[in-house]
Amino acid sequence: MTAKNMEDLVSLCKRRGFIFPASDIYGGLKGTYDYGPLGVELKNNLKAAWWSAMIYDRDDIEGLDSSILGNRLIYKHSGHEDTFSDPLVDCRACKQRMRLDKLVKAGRCDFCDSVDLTEPRPFNLMMRVNIGPVLDESSYAYLRPETAQGIFINFKNVQDSLSRKVPFGIAQIGKAFRNEITPKNFVFRVREFEQMELEYFYKPGDGARLHEYWLNERLKWWYEQGLSPDNIEVQHQKKEELSHYSDATADICYRFPHGFDELEGVANRTDYDLGSHSKDNDALGVRAHVQPNRDSTVKMTYTEPNTKETFVPCVIEPSCGVDRGVAALLTEAYDEETLENGETRVVLRFRPHIAPIKVAVIPLAKNNEVIVEKSREVYSMLKRLRIGKIELEPGGNVGKCYRRHDEVGTPLCVTVDFETLEKEPATVTIRDRDTMNQIRLPISELEDYISSYYRR
Numbered sequence: 001m002t003a004k005n006m007e008d009l010v011s012l013c014k015r016r017g018f019i020f021p022a023s024d025i026y027g028g029l030k031g032t033y034d035y036g037p038l039g040v041e042l043k044n045n046l047k048a049a050w051w052s053a054m055i056y057d058r059d060d061i062e063g064l065d066s067s068i069l070g071n072r073l074i075y076k077h078s079g080h081e082d083t084f085s086d087p088l089v090d091c092r093a094c095k096q097r098m099r100l101d102k103l104v105k106a107g108r109c110d111f112c113d114s115v116d117l118t119e120p121r122p123f124n125l126m127m128r129v130n131i132g133p134v135l136d137e138s139s140y141a142y143l144r145p146e147t148a149q150g151i152f153i154n155f156k157n158v159q160d161s162l163s164r165k166v167p168f169g170i171a172q173i174g175k176a177f178r179n180e181i182t183p184k185n186f187v188f189r190v191r192e193f194e195q196m197e198l199e200y201f202y203k204p205g206d207g208a209r210l211h212e213y214w215l216n217e218r219l220k221w222w223y224e225q226g227l228s229p230d231n232i233e234v235q236h237q238k239k240e241e242l243s244h245y246s247d248a249t250a251d252i253c254y255r256f257p258h259g260f261d262e263l264e265g266v267a268n269r270t271d272y273d274l275g276s277h278s279k280d281n282d283a284l285g286v287r288a289h290v291q292p293n294r295d296s297t298v299k300m301t302y303t304e305p306n307t308k309e310t311f312v313p314c315v316i317e318p319s320c321g322v323d324r325g326v327a328a329l330l331t332e333a334y335d336e337e338t339l340e341n342g343e344t345r346v347v348l349r350f351r352p353h354i355a356p357i358k359v360a361v362i363p364l365a366k367n368n369e370v371i372v373e374k375s376r377e378v379y380s381m382l383k384r385l386r387i388g389k390i391e392l393e394p395g396g397n398v399g400k401c402y403r404r405h406d407e408v409g410t411p412l413c414v415t416v417d418f419e420t421l422e423k424e425p426a427t428v429t430i431r432d433r434d435t436m437n438q439i440r441l442p443i444s445e446l447e448d449y450i451s452s453y454y455r456r
Contacts, residue, residue: 031183031191041356066150194322245272264320348409366395
């Protein structure tokens, strides 16, 4: 079972410390959210899984962390200043502003159903910021609308400094900013978000094979994070839907509570990006249609070591939103289970490596100093494993503690009780989130058991 409506997710996220509305005490700021103590753990675990799959598990990809602020010439030559826009309409009746291409009913206002809409006009999504003390047209930059451009302009820096041979990739995780007209669906469409992007550079002519390869790799990775194939569909963009630089784009769509929507895009961007940012690009045989660049100081080319052939590399781009990934994981993990006694429990069935809390240590009696002290010892021992967040419960009603940790997705609960104190060797109870089965285990074997569980 997955979450059927957004209200259940939003309520759970705020109640249990996953995600809060940003600027909440001052009425909020639409399209922005703050990640709470459990939300930041979930988000970091997702990013760590992606980084590990891209950087540590492969030998053909390097990492990067580029600047958020970007010289406006980057976005002039990337095409963002001219083309990065949405069609905007206003309703003359209720004064609401909407994207023309996202109207629920064509030609009608989403808010009051009026047909009295203005003519569409382009609305650029980039956020401008002023640099320095003088506020004029010569002193501004952009907050990056995507992490990709920072990778493209650093292609030669990475390739030259590490002597990388094509094909190879550059991966980056970072914040991006878009002045969305209609932020909606919780963290799905927001104005400040994080991206996990890979730019995989290859020699012209190998695009179709690599595009299919990376689409399959990315599907497999999402399945490993816990998303069901039943809730994922791939939508291949038709020729008339493709961006002007794309040879092929496939959208990996997930069944969110609001319906199937894009989770990740895998695009064959050809040689457009490096061609656009290259010095003297009109003399390099760039196949994509690019504007002449007289501002760049570097030729974005690669020379084959053996044949000495020089070319502008093409690129495959798998790009996904971290926040959308978090929303998908929450949706997939959400379950309402009816127990044998008729009660209902809410469970987040995260994969162990994704779960924000790895183990909860629960003292059965919070007023028994010996039990509480033994719980602290177990807690300190498990923290040394460095497997992630370990939580020490204040104790008391163990049933309520179990339900809370079911609801936040904690895979294992370790309970210290009176039997721990009375018998030798000292044992504890380990409870499994999904089955609710419990076993007793000597404390001396607990570290090995937990370590083995998280190595599976």
